[in-house]
Amino acid sequence: MSNIRKANIEDINRVMDIWLQANLEAHNFVDPNYWKDNFAVVKQEIQNADVFVVEIKNEIVGFAGLKEDYLAGIFFDQKVRHQGLGTELLNYLKNRYPQLILDVYQKNRAAVNFYQKNGFKTIQEKEYQNQNLNEYQMMWKSGEK
Template identity: 25%
Template sequence: MKIEKAHPHHYAELLNVWENSVRATHDFISEEDIAFFKPIIIEQAFPAVSLHYAKNIDNIIIGFVGIHENKIEMLFVIEAAQGKGIGKLLLQYAIDNYAVNCVDVNEQNPNAVGFYQHFGFQVTSRSPLDDLGKPFPILHLSR
């Protein structure tokens, strides 16, 4: 599977991946939270990072990673493709091509925390609120 650079015309499809993944893995996030975050993701978060995606054999985006400097700002994989190596592929791409060595993860998403720890990331600190001041504790990891 090949990783490709995303462009603004991919944003709608990437947002669908984000929403599908969040619904599958972030059971602590409400429908109101999803509605709140969607415009921020597409209007602010996507343009602020270097986005790269993976497609399946049907040419549908199934996962993406957003990178800023040496940090993964977002990594999401659709529910149907989780546990099949797509996240690992995107993470390895970020490490190999951007020297990524840090990531922030929702503390309430233990699968994501375990995923990054499996690849050598360790918790270095914790914030009780997310970047927007919402009560979603964030773990800061580095490798």
């Protein structure tokens, strides 16, 4: 049984551990140093975001970070992936936000498929900053099928 709650400052180290590990595992097409080099910036930014954590037996196993209706990402510890927790967290967010927008690497097929399965539609394709990688911008709106 999982519990979802708003994160607090004491959660930051565990959240960042999950963020780094999940990005390294999910994005084998990105230089690992990119994530490591941006760790401190993300740690600072995440403290200004709305972060919701998923706990199992009082251990944080995943989280989502948002700025307004922009979903910066959903991240889970590898040991609990593919157990429905991502969908549970996404449904929690859908009950609190009238729309959600996100960017996802096109090469991250598992994430693209996950978001499509959960009602997100591609609204734009774009090249990601300086990395020669393409992204989809996807959106979910309450009431749309």
